[in-house]
Amino acid sequence: MDHQHQATSTARQLPMARSMCWHCQSEITGEYLCGQCVKVQPLSKDLDYFACFQLPRLLNIDEQQLEKTFYELSRTFHPDFYSTKDESEKVISLGNSAFLNSAYRTLKDPIQRAEYLIRLEAGAAKDIRSNPPADLFEEILELQEDLETFRQVAPKGASSELETLREKLQTERENLENRQAEMEVSLQNKFNDWDHLHGRAPLPGEAREEKAALLREMQEILSNRTYVRNMVNDLLETTG
Numbered sequence: 001m002d003h004q005h006q007a008t009s010t011a012r013q014l015p016m017a018r019s020m021c022w023h024c025q026s027e028i029t030g031e032y033l034c035g036q037c038v039k040v041q042p043l044s045k046d047l048d049y050f051a052c053f054q055l056p057r058l059l060n061i062d063e064q065q066l067e068k069t070f071y072e073l074s075r076t077f078h079p080d081f082y083s084t085k086d087e088s089e090k091v092i093s094l095g096n097s098a099f100l101n102s103a104y105r106t107l108k109d110p111i112q113r114a115e116y117l118i119r120l121e122a123g124a125a126k127d128i129r130s131n132p133p134a135d136l137f138e139e140i141l142e143l144q145e146d147l148e149t150f151r152q153v154a155p156k157g158a159s160s161e162l163e164t165l166r167e168k169l170q171t172e173r174e175n176l177e178n179r180q181a182e183m184e185v186s187l188q189n190k191f192n193d194w195d196h197l198h199g200r201a202p203l204p205g206e207a208r209e210e211k212a213a214l215l216r217e218m219q220e221i222l223s224n225r226t227y228v229r230n231m232v233n234d235l236l237e238t239t240g
Contacts, residue, residue, distance in 0.1 A: 015044035015051075022088065032076050032096075040077070042092045048120055049103035057121075058198060059114055059191035061107065070104045111222065114191065118219050121211065132227045140231055143172055147238055166239050173235040176228050183225045190218045 016028050018041070026036040033040055043052070050057050053069045075081075077096040082089050106112045132140070150165045194214050197207065 015047055017042040017044045022092075032073075040082070040089055040092050040096070043096050043099055047099075049107055049116060050120075052100065052103045053107065055107070056198065057117055058195045059110070059117065060195050061113070063108065066104070066107055070100065073100050110191075111225075114187070114218055115222060118215055118222075121215055132224055136224060136227060140227060143169070143231060143235070146172075147234060150238060169235055169239050173232055173239070176232050176235070180225060180228045180232065183221050183228065187218065187221045187225070190214060190221065194218070 016030065016032075019028055020026065021028055021034040021037060021039060021041065023039040024034060024037040026034055028034065028041055031041065052073075053066055055061055055066065074097070077093050077100055079090065079093045079097055082093040085093075106116050131137070146165060146169060150162070150169060153159065153162045153165065156162075194211075197210055197214065
């Protein structure tokens with residue numbers, strides 16, 4: 001109970017699914033456990049991952065605080081603590097625990113964190129492009145053709161054509177890996193820009209425009225990074 005009370009004290013303001021305890025009908029004001037009957041309460045379906053960990057919607061987060069809060073909440077919701085409870089409590093603990101695990105995995109990974117934030121803020125970036133730019137698209141198409149040729153030639157055994165293709169594809173893979181690294185540097189710069197925007201107080205209209213522009217730029221980098229990463233994986237898998 002001490003661990004559960006500690007987690008409850010750490011984040012008492014998270015929205016619950018109901019304003020009244022599902023068991024005793026007492027008022028619930030953000031506590032994970034009912035103050036009267038001490039039954040676990042379901043988290044609200046409207047709760048976002050950042051709010052779950054009491055984090056602002058920033059892209060450079062305190063990962064130590066994230067992990068600390070995760071373990072505190074895990075001790076509150078873990079299904080093992082409810083194995084002898086009634087079915088309602090078991091179901092609630094499973095749902096809360098699943099939500100918590102998903103939130104932690106998402107926020108712990110910088111790329112997933114950015115993708116999730118963009119989805120949360122999607123209303124400000126409706127015109128985000130999902131296709132790669134023409135030059136990248138053409139480059140990938142050409143590489144796919146070379147890969148297909150390599151797959152057709154490889155079963156015939158070693159040959160000068162095969163080795164020439166292998167060297168070409170390995171060089172292209174290195175180029176793509178460098179390109180991916182550049183994208184990740186650019187993405188980190190956008191993370192910093194996003195956090196800086198939230199750290200100052202621009203005029204409302206200006207903030208909306210800057211936010212929408214940053215969301216579009218981040219999503220485009222993320223989309224292009226996915227195309228490049230998938231192509232690098234194909235090259236590694238095929239040519240070794």
